[in-house]
Amino acid sequence: MKDLDPLVFVAVFQEMLGILFWPLVAFVVLGAVALLAVLIRDRGLESRRLVRAEALGILGGFAAIALMLWVTASNPRDLLGGPIDWLVTLAIWIAGAFGTTIFLYVMQSLLSARVRTVPGERDRVHTFKAAE
Amino acid sequence: MEVSSRGMMTRRALLASVAGAASLIASGPVLSATKLATKARIVIAGAGAAGLSAASRLSQKLDGADIVLIDARKEHYYQPGFTLIAAGLQPKSYSISLTRDYLPAGVRLVEDSVAAFEPEQSRVRTAGGETIGYDFLIVATGLSLDYAAIEGMDTALIGRDGIGSVYAGPEAAEATGRLMAQFAETGGVGLFHRPATEMKCAGAPLKYTFLTDDRLRSTGMRDRSELIYAAQNKVLFSVPIVSEKVRMLFEDRGVKVRHDHVMTAIDPGRKIATFKTPSGPQQIGFDFVNVVPPMRAPQAVRASALAWQTGPFAADGWMEVDMHTLRHKRFANVFGVGDVAGVPKGKTAASVKWQVPVAVDHLVASLAGTTSTAHYNGYTSCPLITAVGRAMLVEFDYENNLTPSFPGVIAPLEELWVSWVMKKVALKPTYIAMLRGQA
Missing domain, CATH: 3.50.50.60 (FAD/NAD(P)-binding domain)
Structure with missing residues (x-):
């Protein structure tokens, strides 16, 4: 590991994930594009969906840690080895929480009709502007 | 309309960066832009970690070379997995694959073992009776368990x-x-x-x-x-x-x-x-x-002129190679990589990972009529498992220096979960990528 080449990481991840590699890359890219699409369509973030997605995203973070523990045959107490372990655990939680939040937000947005802010309903539906 | 022209720019930039990342990923590892045209005959004895990764790297760098890989065993063993198997954490299939799965295009596999090395004549004899001459030889036979x-x-x-x-x-x-x-x-x-x-x-x-x-x-x-x-x-x-x-x-x-x-x-x-x-x-x-x-070194190596004649590596017949270039000290067209090399440290897959590119670089330089400055410092690593779920990522060189890949981040002498995670999920993919010449 004297010189770290980013392409080596790609090769290693391809070997690690096997046939799942390209579907997962496609899933992540599609997720990002879909998020962008609904943000543009809805002209911002819709707070209710976001709060629901974030609430479940908290669980998603813990699910990501549980998945890593299962894959690595580890015990939760192993996560306390040293500061880098705490940071990696936090990073896994954030990645799981973020991923879950985005996924659920996009799914809710795609499954629901476009948010319309009609007069009189502004108190119920809050929109955050994508750009002021 | 809240999506302003600034917003459009952001979208465009984002889409461009996504497309850029996708093209980077799709291109895959490209390790050599130009290949050296040559008709050289290269024999690689042994299709373990060292032999296969040498074959992959040579086929990436050479065009037209006659590369022969000799190994009698059809199966390839991921040996670093043996400890995990013996701990009940993986089935035996975890370590078993087929040599042919990693055979680079243009490399001929001879399913036989080398019975005799005859470096004076630049040829090897196989157990099946075949005599194979070479311009360059890479010995990657591994070792014998006595x-x-x-x-x-x-x-x-x-x-x-x-x-x-x-x-x-x-x-x-x-x-x-x-x-x-x-x-x-x-x-x-x-x-x-x-x-x-x-x-x-x-x-x-x-x-x-x-x-x-x-x-x-x-x-x-x-x-x-x-x-x-x-x-x-x-x-x-x-x-x-x-x-x-x-x-x-x-x-x-x-x-x-x-x-x-x-x-x-x-x-x-x-x-x-x-x-x-x-x-x-x-x-x-x-x-x-x-x-x-x-x-010890395999019998064919021990019995040949390739073995150390004096010094600490002579008794068990390890190959007499330069510790920094892996080139044989007496036969300039012969290299020894992996376990068979008579060098002071490391008979590990990590050693192979850093030895093979150096040996290949020197071999290719010889073919090109140039000289290589590639230098192997004895780097090797050992994810020293101290419990299920904890390991110390110990990396060191010939001089007993610790050479951590992530200094200040992953402490080499601490029992860490991340070091275990590397051993458990990242090392085998890295090893396989190495066999393919991609890592």
């Missing part, structure tokens, strides 16, 4: 009478794992040791001691067990700072250490191992033992 040097020991014993041995192959590793699991249910004396010869991954016997300790703790039998580690000399690891750390960990885990003990005999019926010590033969009884056989 179980017969331990009186009473036979690979057929592995998996019964308390005798385990992680090294003899995936089946032996799995059989050892079954024995260790039984031992963890009953408790007793667990005996661990290492040979006095050079050996594959000198951390492996230590790891297996820690893993057995961990298993006994999980079954609640540690209090009814005694673990003994018999070291062949006065240290536990050749790198002093690591040796001292292992000493502390063994003390913490209650592993008893015997020094200057070299196993000479084993009695399966009585479950007694005999050790040569400075004060005469010593016997240690066991309920479970991990036998680590003496390791």
Whole structure:
């Protein structure tokens, strides 16, 4: 590991994930594009969906840690080895929480009709502007 | 409309960056832009980690070369996985794949073994009677496990009478794992040791001691067990700072250490191992033992002019190569990589990962009529497992310097989860990528 080449990481991840590699890359890219699409369509973030997605995203973070523990045959107490372990655990939680939040937000947005802010309903539906 | 022109720019930039990233990923590793045209005949003896990665790298760098890879075994073993198999964490299939799965295009595989090296004539003879001449030879035969040097020991014993041995192959590793699991249910004396010869991954016997300790703790039998580690000399690891750390960990885990003990005999019926010590033969009884056989260069190498003629590597016939270039000291068209190389440190896959590109670079430079400055400093690494879920990512060089890949981030002498995670999920993919010449 004297010189770290980013392409080596790609090769290693391809070997690690096997046939799942390209579907997962496609899933992540599609997720990002879909998020962008609904943000543009809805002209911002819709707070209710976001709060629901974030609430479940908290669980998603813990699910990501549980998945890593299962894959690595580890015990939760192993996560306390040293500061880098705490940071990696936090990073896994954030990645799981973020991923879950985005996924659920996009799914809710795609499954629901476009948010319309009609007069009189502004108190119920809050929109955050994508750009002021 | 809230999506302003600024917003559009952001979108465009984002889409461009996504497209850029996708094209980067799709392009895959491109390691050599131009290939050297050559008609050179190159023979690679051995299709293990070193032989296959050398074949991959040569085929990436050369156009038109006649590359022959010689190995009798159809299966390829991921040997760093043996410890995990013997700990019951992976099935034996984890280590087994087919050599042909990694064979680069244009490389011819001869399913035979090299019976004789004749470097004076630049040719090898196979066990099947074929004579193959070469312009360049890469010797990557690995090493021989000399179980017969331990009186009473036979690979057929592995998996019964308390005798385990992680090294003899995936089946032996799995059989050892079954024995260790039984031992963890009953408790007793667990005996661990290492040979006095050079050996594959000198951390492996230590790891297996820690893993057995961990298993006994999980079954609640540690209090009814005694673990003994018999070291062949006065240290536990050749790198002093690591040796001292292992000493502390063994003390913490209650592993008893015997020094200057070299196993000479084993009695399966009585479950007694005999050790040569400075004060005469010593016997240690066991309920479970991990036998680590003496390791030597394969007979064909030992019997050839390729072996060291004098010095510490001569007795076991390791190849006389320059420790920094891996080129043979007397036969300039011969390189030795991997376990067979008579160099001071590291018979590990990590050594291979850094040795092979250096040897290949020198070989290609010779073909091109230039010189290479590629230099191997003895770097090797050992994810020293200290329990299921914890390891120390120990990396070092010829000079016993610690050479951490992530200084200040992943401490080499701390028992960390991330180091375990690397061993468990990242090392095999890295190894496979290495076989393909991509890492």
